[in-house]
Structures are given as structure tokens and as C-alpha cells.
Amino acid sequence: MSGSPFEQTVLPHLDAAYNLARWLTRSDQDAEDVVQDAFVRALRFFSGFRGGDARAWLLAIVRNTSYDFLRRHRPQEVTEAFDEEIHSTAVESLTPEAQLMRRADQAMVRKALEQLPLPWREVIVLREVEGLSYKQIAEVSDIRIGTVMSRLARARARLQQLVAGDPIKEIAE
Amino acid sequence: MNCSDVQRMVDAYMDGELEVMRQVDIDEHLRQCEVCPPIYGSRRALQSGLKAEPLYFTAPAHLRRQVRAAVQGTAANTRWWTRVLAPQWIGAAAGALALVVAAVIVGPMLSRRSQGDQIAQEVVSAHIRSLMADHLTDVASSDRHTVKPWFAGKLDFSPPVVDLKDQGFPLVGGRLDYTGNRPVAALAYRRGGHVINLFVWPLSSNAVGPDVSESRQGYNLLSWSREGSRFWAVSDLNPTELRQFAALVQAEDRLK
Numbered sequence A: 001m002s003g004s005p006f007e008q009t010v011l012p013h014l015d016a017a018y019n020l021a022r023w024l025t026r027s028d029q030d031a032e033d034v035v036q037d038a039f040v041r042a043l044r045f046f047s048g049f050r051g052g053d054a055r056a057w058l059l060a061i062v063r064n065t066s067y068d069f070l071r072r073h074r075p076q077e078v079t080e081a082f083d084e085e086i087h088s089t090a091v092e093s094l095t096p097e098a099q100l101m102r103r104a105d106q107a108m109v110r111k112a113l114e115q116l117p118l119p120w121r122e123v124i125v126l127r128e129v130e131g132l133s134y135k136q137i138a139e140v141s142d143i144r145i146g147t148v149m150s151r152l153a154r155a156r157a158r159l160q161q162l163v164a165g166d167p168i169k170e171i172a173e
Numbered sequence B: 001m002n003c004s005d006v007q008r009m010v011d012a013y014m015d016g017e018l019e020v021m022r023q024v025d026i027d028e029h030l031r032q033c034e035v036c037p038p039i040y041g042s043r044r045a046l047q048s049g050l051k052a053e054p055l056y057f058t059a060p061a062h063l064r065r066q067v068r069a070a071v072q073g074t075a076a077n078t079r080w081w082t083r084v085l086a087p088q089w090i091g092a093a094a095g096a097l098a099l100v101v102a103a104v105i106v107g108p109m110l111s112r113r114s115q116g117d118q119i120a121q122e123v124v125s126a127h128i129r130s131l132m133a134d135h136l137t138d139v140a141s142s143d144r145h146t147v148k149p150w151f152a153g154k155l156d157f158s159p160p161v162v163d164l165k166d167q168g169f170p171l172v173g174g175r176l177d178y179t180g181n182r183p184v185a186a187l188a189y190r191r192g193g194h195v196i197n198l199f200v201w202p203l204s205s206n207a208v209g210p211d212v213s214e215s216r217q218g219y220n221l222l223s224w225s226r227e228g229s230r231f232w233a234v235s236d237l238n239p240t241e242l243r244q245f246a247a248l249v250q251a252e253d254r255l256k
Helices: A005-009 A011-025 A028-048 A054-073 A075-079 A097-103 A106-115 A118-129 A134-141 A145-163 B003-014 B020-032 B036-052 B061-085 B089-111 B115-132 B144-150 B239-255
Strands: B171-179 B182-191 B194-202 B212-216 B219-226 B229-235
Touching: A005 A011, A005 A028, A005 B061, A011 A028, A011 A054, A011 A118, A011 B061, A011 B115, A028 A054, A028 B061, A054 A075, A054 A118, A054 A134, A106 A118, A106 A145, A106 B036, A118 A134, A118 A145, A118 B036, A134 A145, A145 B003, A145 B036, B003 B020, B003 B036, B020 B036, B115 B171, B115 B182, B115 B194, B115 B212, B115 B219, B115 B229, B144 B171, B171 B194, B182 B239, B194 B239, B212 B239, B219 B239, B229 B239
Parallel strands: none
Antiparallel strands: B171 B182, B182 B194, B194 B229, B212 B219, B219 B229
16 A cells, blocks of 8 residues: 555544544534644654554544634533533433333434533444444543443433433433 | 342443453343343444434545645655655665664564464455545445356355345445455445455465454454355454454355
């Protein structure tokens, strides 16, 4: 294959970069800006890339660039008090939704995912849309694997509620 | 293991991220419990809901061009600097010395790299090439009765072609590729936003070769042999689903 090492190892993950930036910023134009910025950073840091998982390495940069972008332009989305315990609801309360979910309008899934608070949206997109392992997610989001596990569980529980058309008690309880 | 343990771990269980023993414990619990299976079922339903929806955003063509141009601009600069520095004799001498050292010491080490290792790298490169050059298929069809005959006359063997649409891995088409110093069949499948390339070629002699499961440059690879053919599946799909794909290919293959 022709091209520099960067072109061979990092450039093929452009779609993954755009997909993550698009889900985190929820805007086509902002995602493009973030991806361009992220690739400039990736080029600059590439000499420090020690081989291994180029996709996770690039996505970590895209994630940080997205957060920087949001902090600058829409700080309320990042600083929105995010307490996993407050945002979460008991898993057991979800049993009745099981049936609803099967009948749920498919388009609801996309809308529900868009409404999810940033860190939860991030972990669902990395897992379900990008198909990363817990280890890769831990690397991209800079959290422990145990946190990946619990955050993903809570994010899915919340997503299930939203899909079931239950926009209740976010901070209220 | 009680219900609250199981419910805490049900996501990791579904994702195949638990240790084998835990996985087995939960299997066991789900068979006996009446409370937990519906919760697990609803998580599965959510996951298949997410899979059914096209949620993957693909980079628009103009962004692809812009990023590529920016990257290549920088690469060109690097080469320009290399040319400017080259005449300095110290650099040249050091370079020459490094080459000699590489030839004497590293060369023999590299040649000892196993053949399988080299093929794994070729398979990953072939996968990346198929995505970068937008040349995923020569024959684009989800019908295996179209794809399989297409290979006739182009290869000296007839690759097994299965469609796994009903299992969530639709066939996209086939193409010719070149790997391990021979033309091979490449079958393309999709899973959500992910592409899976399945490379197939006949085994020479009785060299079966070990099963391979590894990850390179962010791609996952699985390889196995069956009935005189070697299979390589490569994708950026997660290992669990890629294994599921491989198992389905093997099962379908056996049915025929």
C-alpha cells in the first residue's frame, strides 16, 4: 500500500472519527470541524503513537476534541451536572418496559439516543454503533473498565425508558 | 449468585465481556430464575433495536477529500525536509550504518516471522485497501447464486458462498483479491455500519494451519480451515460479533 504510515494506519478510521464526532456534537457542520481539528492533532501526536490500536487512539483524540468544542460553544451540555447515581434509575423498575420495547417505533431509538446525556450517549455509541470492546472504550473515554460496565448498564436502562416513551424524573427524584 | 448480582452484570454478560466462569454462572441463573430473564430479554430487544436502525454516520465525501489533502500536504512536507537534510554526510553515514545493521541483524529476524503472521498482515492490508479505494466488490449482489458463479473461470477453485441476511450479516458481493502470492476470493458482508471481508482460498497440500484470533491496527481477525479451504474474516466489528459471524459461516458451510 502506498502513502505515509499515518495514511495507512490512521486515515482508514475517518468514518469512525466522523461517526463519534457527529453523535457527540449532534450537528453535521460541528462534526466536520471537530474531525478536521482532530486529524490536525492526530498528525501532531502521531510520533508518540506506539503502535497498537490505531482506531481507539484516534477516537480518544476525537472524543477530547469534541469535548473541547462543546466546552467552548455549548458549555451547558458538558457542565450539566452529571451524577451517575442521580441520573440512573433502578434496573428492576424496567421489567414492564420489556414488552413495550419490542413494539417500539424504530425511529424512537435514534431520537432517544440523541436525548441521552453526553457521557451515556458516548458509551452507547462506542459500544453499539462503533462496536468497541470494553477495553477499547476505557481507552477512548479514559475511564476504568469497571466504569465502562456500570455506565453502559445505566445508559441502557435510561435508553430503554426513553424508547418506551417515558421522559420522566431526570433530576426530579 | 443472586438476582441483584445478575442484574448488575447482565449488560456485560450480553456483551460477552465477563470471565467464562461468571458467564456460566449467569447462564445457569437465567435458566432457573423467573425474574431475571425478562430483564435480560428487554436488554436484548434494545440491542437489536439499535442494530436494526441505521445509526452509523459516514464521513461526507468533501470531508474525506479535505482531510486527505491536509494529511498528504503534511506528508509531502516531511519528505521535503528529508531531502534537505540528506546531503549532510553525518546523517547519510548514520543512515548507511543503520541499514547495514538492519540488514545483518534485523533482516534474518524478520524473515523468521511466521508465514501466518505475514498473511495476517496481508489480509488486514487487503481489507483496508478495499475500504480506502471504494473497491469492495466486483460483483455487487446479495444473492449467493449470483456471487458464486461469478468466480467460475476467474479462480481455480469454487469458494463456498453463504448469505447470512436473516442472521443480520447480509452479503454485499464478491471480488477478486491477491493474498499470500495467489488470487483469492473475497466476500463482503455488512453488519450495521461495519464491513466484514471474508477471504477464502484452497489449502495447498495438507497444511491446515492453526486457528487464529487476533487484532491488528484496530481490526479483528479470525482464521480457520475447513474442508481444504482456508478462511480469513477481518473487520472493525467487535470480536464477539465477528466470532458469531465465523460460527454462522462454519455452520452454513456444513449444511451444504
